[in-house]
Amino acid sequence: MISLKKIKTYMYCPLKLYYEDNIHENEIKNERYEAGKRIKEIRLDIQDLIQRNLKRLNRNMDLKRIEQELNKNINYYINNQLNEIYDPEKYDIEDIEKYKNDLMQESKYNIQLLSLKSKRLMDLTNENGHNITERLFPTAMYNYILRDPELEITGIAEKIEIIQGKYYPIIFKTSIPPIKGVWDSDAIELAFTSILIEEEFETEVYVGFVDYVNIGERRPAVIDANLRKSLFRKIDYVRTILYNKEIPTAKYDLNKCKNCEFKDICLDDYENPIEI
Ligand code: SF4
Structure with a gap:
């Protein structure tokens, strides 16, 4: 089965996918990946906490009080969780502090935006936090495992929102978005999840969204025929690398490398190594 993780690695660098598949797991400890996975889980928990706080809002609260309420327990939770995953043998304390600061900054910014939205919505609708939560956060499933036996692909959908019977895949990214639209790799990830959702729920997915969490912006990606074709081509390349053991061309990029x-x-293997 080709997993979403393999497609994401391929999009990062095809050669990295080849190395991952051919070098024994214990030779290279992928701590960065593990930490990234845990941070994603913490981010989802933070969203959940914020939604719970949102339900407690009262329409008579002023903006400052709304922000205070939405912030309740968030920094405590971030500190707590990051201290729990800290293992001196695996991570530098500076890395943990950086994750902590990033998550706190990101949450602070998103809570400020949500406070403004909630205040405005409560004023307009005369409703309390409990009622506006549904308007702001539709029913959703998180970390849903999906599989398509015919296409032999599998993946975990980070979030699927369901609005009026339609399914919308959502992915979270900490990268800065492009000037317009979403990055190609993000669109491919959404297309992959969309195909799996279509199989699982016997539905059609026309659009997915990327939440660029650092700037609190949600951007759509249309899951059209061209994007699907491009995804299938990538799945084929991934199969060639994994099953035929074909060595792909490296995608040198200083920031990624x-x-x-x-x-x-990589530096050992290539005659003209890049400078890192
Ligand atoms: S070092 Fe760069 S080129 Fe080599 S596998 Fe990693 S990302 Fe690819």
Whole structure:
């Protein structure tokens, strides 16, 4: 089965996918990946906490009080969770502090935006927090495991929102978005999840969304025929790398390579190594 993680690695760098598949797991400890996964889980928990706080809002509260209410327990939770995952043998304390600060900044900014929206919505509708929560946060499923046996693909949908019977895949990204639309790799990820959702729920998905969490912006990606074709081509390439053991061309990019756990091997393997 081709997993979403493999497609994401392929989009990062095809050669990285090849190394991941051919080098024994224990040789290279992928701590960065594990930490990234945990941060994503913490981010979903924070969203859940904020939604719970939102339900407690009263329409008579002023903006400052709304922000205070939405902020309740958030920094405590972030501190607590990051302290729990801290393992001196795996991570530098500076990395943990950076994750902590990033999450706190991101939450602070998103809570400020949500406070403004909630205040405005409560004023307009005369409703309390409990009622506006549904308007702001539709029914959703998180970390839903999906599989398509015919296409032999599988993946975990980070979030699927269901609005009036329609399914919308949502992914969260900490990268800065492009000037317009979403990054190609994000669109491919959404297309992959959409195909799995279509199979699982016998439905059609026309659009998905990327939540660029650092700037609190949601951007749509249309899951059209061209995007699907491009995804299928990538699935085929991934199959060639994994099953035929074909060595792909490296996708050198200084920003990516410096964070890649295979950079030392890459430098050894190539006649003209890049400078990192
Ligand atoms: S170091 Fe760069 S080129 Fe080499 S596998 Fe990693 S991302 Fe790809």
